[in-house]
Amino acid sequence: MKSLRSPLGLVSGLGSAKGGVHHWWLQRLTSIALVPLTIWFTVSLLSLPSLDHVTVVAWMAQSWTALLLILLVLVATYHSQLGVRVVVEDYVHNTGMRTLTLVILTFVHAFLAVAGVFAILKVAFGGAS
């Protein structure tokens, strides 16, 4: 029954990683930021006279719109990443499957954040007309 692993190796990593509060706090911080950001986005999008390309580009090219949209995309993807991570950790019990799912979800969220910001900047700097 002698294991090749050292006594320290058998117990390390089993306790608190001291990162839980950080995750919890960021989840709250991003949720507070998303209250005004999502309300602003919904109201301004619905207020546009039409959704044809010219109108949307003119709206998105305004500095304040671009700035708030970038914040929305970054904060929303981060909040989403933090949220789905907890869901996966709670309900996917197979370790390998869980790690794989978390890796894929992190990549997808990073891709969405970068693609969203890139698109907004391209429009804001006049690259989409």
Next chain:
Amino acid sequence: MRARPLSPHLSIYRMTRYSLLSSIVNRITGCILSVGLLVLVYWLMAVAGGTRAYEQAHEILSSGIFKLIYAGLLVAFCYHLVAGIRHLVWDTGRGLERAQSKRSAGIVVAVTIALVVVLGYWLFVAAGRGP
């Protein structure tokens, strides 16, 4: 290695509608909104892609199935927003008594329905178009 202790799982709780159910629905709507991010970024990339790319995407995004998706996202957004604010209030240590929690669950449902009606009317009737 010995089995690690797990957090209490869903099955050990009684499904009292005013705390557990509202909390799990918050998770489900959150996951739905995560999928909604795909739609948002697809739309943003289409705007950045120029007139022709946007027209193609607009055709897809205006189809019937997407109208259904917008309706789902709208309900998920309204619920997640209101229930999320309830969670933030809980985080300050307020409203955790059983009676208070029961009342706030009712408020969450009422405000969600009101928001869905107002925004849904604006989106589907007054504006007369899906994004």
